[in-house]
Amino acid sequence: MNRPPVNSLNTEHLEQLHRALVRLENEKCRGMILSSSSPTVFSAGLDIREMYKPELEKARKFWRTLQDMWLKLYSTPYPTVAAIHGHAPAGGCLLALSCEYRVIVPNVKIGLNETQLGIVAPQWFQDCMRNVIGERQAEKALIAGHMFNTEQALQVGLVDEVAADKAACIARAEAFLASQANLPLLARKTVKLGFRNSTLSRLMTGREADTKIFIEYIFQPKVQKGIELYLQSLSKKSG
Numbered sequence: 001m002n003r004p005p006v007n008s009l010n011t012e013h014l015e016q017l018h019r020a021l022v023r024l025e026n027e028k029c030r031g032m033i034l035s036s037s038s039p040t041v042f043s044a045g046l047d048i049r050e051m052y053k054p055e056l057e058k059a060r061k062f063w064r065t066l067q068d069m070w071l072k073l074y075s076t077p078y079p080t081v082a083a084i085h086g087h088a089p090a091g092g093c094l095l096a097l098s099c100e101y102r103v104i105v106p107n108v109k110i111g112l113n114e115t116q117l118g119i120v121a122p123q124w125f126q127d128c129m130r131n132v133i134g135e136r137q138a139e140k141a142l143i144a145g146h147m148f149n150t151e152q153a154l155q156v157g158l159v160d161e162v163a164a165d166k167a168a169c170i171a172r173a174e175a176f177l178a179s180q181a182n183l184p185l186l187a188r189k190t191v192k193l194g195f196r197n198s199t200l201s202r203l204m205t206g207r208e209a210d211t212k213i214f215i216e217y218i219f220q221p222k223v224q225k226g227i228e229l230y231l232q233s234l235s236k237k238s239g
């Protein structure tokens with residue numbers, strides 16, 4: 001990902017990610033490392049400006065593009081690793097959770113923090129967390145909107161490994177891909193999809209309902225006010 005300053009996910013960036021995933025599949029790629037050009041941020045999650053006073057059709061398109069990208073990422077036939085050498089809140093955490101393996105560096109925060117922002121992580125975000133860290137830990141983390149530090153993320157199983165820095169993180173991600181290289185492709189892909197199918201189907205069969213929930217939610221005046229205040233707090237911080 002290379003969308004400075006924080007790889008926030010707007011419609012255009014989501015489309016780029018989706019196109020890249022389709023191309024990798026068409027080219028029969030043997031594995032992907034999802035990484036960031038930023039030295040400190042993996043991805044700041046959804047671009048909050050896409051949700052602030054949007055036009056209805058643009059907001060719908062934004063959400064559908066996110067769904068499309070995620071459905072592709074979660075179901076790739078090739079192995080995927082997230083090299084998390086920077087913070088990964090909310091949608092950034094979703095990207096990492098959607099890969100098959102996660103390597104993180106020290107001093108990083110990762111989690112589905114939506115509750116803390118007064119918004120609700122969509123069901124499929126929650127499912128991804130549950131599938132990785134289990135029901136009990138996911139429920140606790142999601143209710144609190146907890147951001148895990150590196151040590152906590154390793155302890156709870158949210159990530160698989162800690163590496164000292166970006167170079168080591170990428171090297172460990174490559175090692176994971178190498179460990180998969182000799183597995184029979186069809187068997188590997190079939191087992192992966194078997195595990196992920198119910199989560200994928202839940203969104204595929206409920207896409208319109210999921211979009212409706214998003215639209216109805218963000219168009220509420222009190223939600224718009226909350227987004228406005230949050231945007232102000234973010235830009236005051238960097239100002």
Ligand SMILES: CCCC/C=C/CC(=O)SCCNC(=O)CCNC(=O)[C@H](O)C(C)(C)COP(=O)(O)OP(=O)(O)OC[C@H]1O[C@@H](n2cnc3c(N)ncnc32)[C@H](O)[C@@H]1OP(=O)(O)O
Binds near residue numbers: 046117214
């Ligand atoms: C039913 C509704 C469901 C909706 C689901 C939503 C899921 C989501 O993903 S919501 C997005 C949640 N994301 C966040 O809360 C992250 C907010 N950002 C941060 O915590 C920090 O920016 C960071 C830890 C990622 C990085 O910190 P750092 O100090 O390096 O950078 P900053 O100075 O904070 O930010 C630089 C710059 O980027 C702007 N920005 C940051 N995050 C976002 C974002 N998610 N969307 C849009 N813009 C963002 C920030 O305002 C700064 O901009 P300016 O330089 O122009 O002020």
